[in-house]
Amino acid sequence: MCTVCGCGAGETRIEGDGHAHPHVHEDGTVHSHAHAHGGDHQHPHDALPVAAHEHRHHHADGSVHAHSHGHQGEHAHPHEPPAAADLDYGNSPARAHVPGLSPSRMVQIEQDILAKNNAYAIANRAHFDELGIFALNLVSSPGSGKTTLLVKTIEQLKATRAISVVEGDQQTSNDAERIRATGVAALQINTGKGCHLDAHMVGQAIERLRPADESLFLIENVGNLVCPAAFDLGERHKVAILSVTEGEDKPLKYPDMFAAADVMLLNKCDLLPHLDFDVDLAEANARQVNPHLTIFRVSARSGEGLSAWVAWIQAGLEAQRDKRAATVAGLKARIAELERKLAAQ
Amino acid sequence: MHEMSLAEGVLQLVEETARREAATRVKTVVLEIGRMSSVEPEALRFCFDSVTLGSIAQGAELEVVMVAGSGWCMVCAQTVALNARFEACPNCGSYQVQAVSGTEMRVKEIEIE
Ligand SMILES: Nc1nc2c(ncn2[C@@H]2O[C@H](COP(=O)(O)OP(=O)(O)OP(=O)(O)O)[C@@H](O)[C@H]2O)c(=O)[nH]1
Ligand SMILES: [Mg+2]
Ligand SMILES: [Zn+2]
Numbered sequence: 538m539c540t541v542c543g544c545g546a547g548e549t550r551i552e553g554d555g556h557a558h559p560h561v562h563e564d565g566t567v568h569s570h571a572h573a574h575g576g577d578h579q580h581p582h583d584a585l586p587v588a589a590h591e592h593r594h595h596h597a598d599g600s601v602h603a604h605s606h607g608h609q610g611e612h613a614h615p616h617e618p619p620a621a622a623d624l625d626y627g628n629s630p631a632r633a634h635v636p637g638l639s640p641s642r643m644v645q646i647e648q649d650i651l652a653k654n655n656a657y658a659i660a661n662r663a664h665f666d667e668l669g670i671f672a673l674n675l676v677s678s679p680g681s682g683k684t685t686l687l688v689k690t691i692e693q694l695k696a697t698r699a700i701s702v703v704e705g706d707q708q709t710s711n712d713a714e715r716i717r718a719t720g721v722a723a724l725q726i727n728t729g730k731g732c733h734l735d736a737h738m739v740g741q742a743i744e745r746l747r748p749a750d751e752s753l754f755l756i757e758n759v760g761n762l763v764c765p766a767a768f769d770l771g772e773r774h775k776v777a778i779l780s781v782t783e784g785e786d787k788p789l790k791y792p793d794m795f796a797a798a799d800v801m802l803l804n805k806c807d808l809l810p811h812l813d814f815d816v817d818l819a820e821a822n823a824r825q826v827n828p829h830l831t832i833f834r835v836s837a838r839s840g841e842g843l844s845a846w847v848a849w850i851q852a853g854l855e856a857q858r859d860k861r862a863a864t865v866a867g868l869k870a871r872i873a874e875l876e877r878k879l880a881a882q
Numbered sequence: 883m884h885e886m887s888l889a890e891g892v893l894q895l896v897e898e899t900a901r902r903e904a905a906t907r908v909k910t911v912v913l914e915i916g917r918m919s920s921v922e923p924e925a926l927r928f929c930f931d932s933v934t935l936g937s938i939a940q941g942a943e944l945e946v947v948m949v950a951g952s953g954w955c956m957v958c959a960q961t962v963a964l965n966a967r968f969e970a971c972p973n974c975g976s977y978q979v980q981a982v983s984g985t986e987m988r989v990k991e992i993e994i995e
Contacts (some may be wrong), residue, residue, distance in 0.1 A: 640995065641909050641993050641994060641995035642993065642994060642995070643910075643991050643992070643993050643994075644899055644903055644991060644992055644993075644994060645990070645991045646895055646896075646899055646988075646989045646990065646991055646992060647988065647989075647990060647991070648895055648988060648989055649986075649987060649988055650888050650891040650892055650895070650913075650987040650988065650989060651888075651891055651987065652891070652895065653891060653894050653895075654891070730886070731886075731887065732884055732887075733884060733887070735887065763884070763920070764884035764887075767884065768884075768887075789968075792966075792967060792968040793920060793967070796967070796968065825968065825977055826968040828977075
């Protein structure tokens, strides 16, 4: 590790091959120079923050010079391997520093990289719960049959429940048009280079679509068996679709997705007579990464197996409605209780 | 896996903190990435350099601390080392292992001035 800035040795840096350090001399001058690393400059840092120390520098022309200068905290740097736990650079008292040059300091963040997404997801979920909406996030590799399945599912449910659909694709609005052809509301989100939907996009879709109370909200994620696993959208369940043309080992190769899902639809089962796909093995692989997975064998083309899947959705819709009713009843009871107390005063 | 949006997530957290601390420059960003998180550190580094262009973190050094994988085996009732998230317990071969560490994707701290 470079003892000046803490950059790791062995980390390949291509551009510039080496790096620049600003140095402040005792007379107040500041200079900056680039140099290569090869263990050629060591300096004692034990006596920081105020200590004189010496630098030896190899310049690009091959010359070496040494100079010493005092530190007053104008460049703090990690002096332990970064892997050491609980190093705290941030809480030392503000140090005197050379005018015009602010001291650098470490500030703890300690937050999940997906914190922002998770906050939007929590808001979406709260909205769905408040209105008794049942939301599903369909994930699969491209072409497993998500849109075809949605169209078939919608045809069976649209007479009894309001439905709205969010379609995520990198380009085109083809899928949203296929959904709108069934007569339900659909909104296309094009992610461009993005490989998944995030919770902020879904929040915006909710605002546009304004799904009805106690309705079904279906999200078709971008075809991608990797990235959507990490992004909570606020759905009640992720539904992973695996088609029988993809191979039995997909759940083992892409375990995050099958672990994040609560339901797996094994689609295109109409093709089984023409393939040597081992359905039991595929299911065993999926249960290995997620023992709690509910699995339906279906064919969006022939309609085979769809009634069990549709029944599962209906049960979910009812559970969500009951939960909301219980919450509303609970609130009413509390209001009644408060009113009773007020009246008694 | 989606290193671009992870890099954007990192930048958001860094920018928020830098703004709150009235920083003029971000020199170093320290991440903790679990070995079982399916994040590719080199890809993340590349994406980080490109999303930070023009931001307060432009040119910042990205330090990635890799965190080893471990899990709790329900059969052995102990913590065991894991290389992959859905791996069997190295002692007993059971798949009833809950990941304990090695799946994190966190921004640990930043160096600012
Ligand atoms: N044989 C058969 N073909 C199917 C079935 N379901 C879908 N397909 C076909 O598979 C192809 C892809 O279907 P889509 O519904 O567009 O798949 P998708 O998952 O929405 O695809 P993307 O949105 O592009 O990721 C189409 O040609 C469908 O007709 C099925 O159950 N059996
Ligand atoms: Mg589709
Ligand atoms: Zn074990």
